[in-house]
Amino acid sequence: MSEHKITLTVNGREMSGHAEARLTLVDFLRDVLGQTGTHIGCEHGVCGACSVVMDGKPVRSCLMFAVMADGHEITTVEGLEGPNGELSPLQDAFWENHAMQCGYCTPGMLIATHTLLQENPDPDEAEIREAIGGNLCRCTGYQQIVEAVQMAAKKVQEAS
Amino acid sequence: MKAANFDYVRVASINEACQALADGGEDARIIAGGQTMIPLMAMRLARPSLLIDINDVSELAGITVAGDHLIIRAGTRQADTLASEVVKSQLPLLADALSHVGHTQTRNRGTIGGSLVNADPSAEIPLIAQTLDATIVAQSTRGQRTIAAGDFFDSAMATTLAPDECLVEARFPIWPSENTGFGFHEVSIRNSDYALAAAAAQTTLDENGNCLRLSIAICGASPAPLRLINVEQALTGSELSDNMIKAACANIDDLIDPQSDVHADAAYRGRVAKVVAARAIGDARDRAKGILV
Numbered sequence: 207m208s209e210h211k212i213t214l215t216v217n218g219r220e221m222s223g224h225a226e227a228r229l230t231l232v233d234f235l236r237d238v239l240g241q242t243g244t245h246i247g248c249e250h251g252v253c254g255a256c257s258v259v260m261d262g263k264p265v266r267s268c269l270m271f272a273v274m275a276d277g278h279e280i281t282t283v284e285g286l287e288g289p290n291g292e293l294s295p296l297q298d299a300f301w302e303n304h305a306m307q308c309g310y311c312t313p314g315m316l317i318a319t320h321t322l323l324q325e326n327p328d329p330d331e332a333e334i335r336e337a338i339g340g341n342l343c344r345c346t347g348y349q350q351i352v353e354a355v356q357m358a359a360k361k362v363q364e365a366s
Numbered sequence: 367m368k369a370a371n372f373d374y375v376r377v378a379s380i381n382e383a384c385q386a387l388a389d390g391g392e393d394a395r396i397i398a399g400g401q402t403m404i405p406l407m408a409m410r411l412a413r414p415s416l417l418i419d420i421n422d423v424s425e426l427a428g429i430t431v432a433g434d435h436l437i438i439r440a441g442t443r444q445a446d447t448l449a450s451e452v453v454k455s456q457l458p459l460l461a462d463a464l465s466h467v468g469h470t471q472t473r474n475r476g477t478i479g480g481s482l483v484n485a486d487p488s489a490e491i492p493l494i495a496q497t498l499d500a501t502i503v504a505q506s507t508r509g510q511r512t513i514a515a516g517d518f519f520d521s522a523m524a525t526t527l528a529p530d531e532c533l534v535e536a537r538f539p540i541w542p543s544e545n546t547g548f549g550f551h552e553v554s555i556r557n558s559d560y561a562l563a564a565a566a567a568q569t570t571l572d573e574n575g576n577c578l579r580l581s582i583a584i585c586g587a588s589p590a591p592l593r594l595i596n597v598e599q600a601l602t603g604s605e606l607s608d609n610m611i612k613a614a615c616a617n618i619d620d621l622i623d624p625q626s627d628v629h630a631d632a633a634y635r636g637r638v639a640k641v642v643a644a645r646a647i648g649d650a651r652d653r654a655k656g657i658l659v
């Protein structure tokens with residue numbers, strides 16, 4: 207069965223490794239490239255925990271074989287921090303608002319809401335809920351996550 | 367929940383894809399967005415021997431208008447179709463239905479063609495193809511052929527595509543916009559989940575407000591999306607009053623074949639199908655009259 211050399215740009219750095227065609231992108235990121243920030247929940251496209259940004263758009267990394275991403279640009283939750291390792295305004299707002307409990311869904315939630323704010327810096331509550339509609343959280347009840355995104359949007363707008 | 371082993375090849379043109387399918391044998395499969403195929407592989411419900419990746423085939427992406435048809439190439443992403451201004455203006459029924467398909471993350475990968483070939487009995491894109499009588503274009507090393515939507519959807523998760531054929535585009539008829547309206551209604555357990563039942567309708571009224579032309583189809587209550595021909599016949603020429611619509615849609619028990627599952631039993635699904643069908647026709651009428659936007 208086919209084995210492939212796969213090269214990705216992950217958070218701005220070119221990284222490569224070898225994998226069987228059947229290895230999913232999330233397993234490749236975690237097990238081959240050692241980028242363990244992205245979480246694996248359901249492994250079949252239901253929970254959104256594995257969300258990453260591919261070529262600027264949020265996708266589920268368990269619903270792609272790594273070989274299909276060869277040559278593409280990926281941003282994971284590790285890529286959201288500031289230049290000196292500080293939390294991004296969105297990450298900071300998650301912390302401020304207690305938008306996580308166990309933290310399992312958090313990388314996916316951050317990726318989904320980060321891409322939302324890039325496209326739409328001032329989303330209303332319905333737009334935020336729509337953006338996280340594909341991400342399950344079993345702890346928070348979502349309310350604090352929505353509030354965190356609202357706070358992040360406000361802070362970024364005030365700063366600019 | 368890991369897929370079984372398979373071989374993988376990335377192709378750059380439709381001809382290469384068709385050649386790879388012809389050489390790959392019965393268990394070779396095309397993969398585009400993978401949003402249905404990869405879960406099926408993870409659950410070992412599908413075990414293709416070879417995946418032919420068409421994501422780099424630029425001739426398989428894009429939306430164009432040709433005469434009175436809107437042509438969507440098979441590999442066009444659902445998200446791009448949903449964002450398309452020409453789809454919004456020429457095929458608003460499809461644009462409305464697409465907002466119910468999956469989530470942002472899956473629409474960014476999932477394609478129009480992928481949804482058509484997967485032919486899930488409760489999927490929205492096949493429903494719209496059936497409602498509007500889209501023409502499906504398939505290609506193989508043996509040549510190209512066109513298939514009417516009515517002949518394309520065979521049963522649940524099955525189409526009449528041959529194993530060596532690659533879907534290349536779907537052609538959706540554009541109706542003259544004057545006095546025309548659409549309606550789409552769906553009932554699902556959660557927002558963006560698969561529909562328990564959904565209905566899509568489009569109608570054109572004459573100058574007196576009577577129904578000149580009506581298309582109505584439902585999904586979720588039959589193995590494949592189903593045109594309600596008897597409802598169309600009963601209502602064409604009528605004034606489309608709420609009572610007439612309701613009466614016509616109550617009369618579909620002979621056509622539908624709803625199944626029970628953990629989410630809903632067959633009787634409930636059948637009832638929902640009638641209700642959403644009537645609502646879709648009512649909205650189509652109101653949009654055609656300009657009283658609903």
Ligand code: FES
Binds near residue numbers: 250
């Ligand atoms: S792990 Fe990918 S969607 Fe659940």
Ligand code: FES
Binds near residue numbers: 305306312342345346
């Ligand atoms: S914080 Fe536990 S799943 Fe979201």
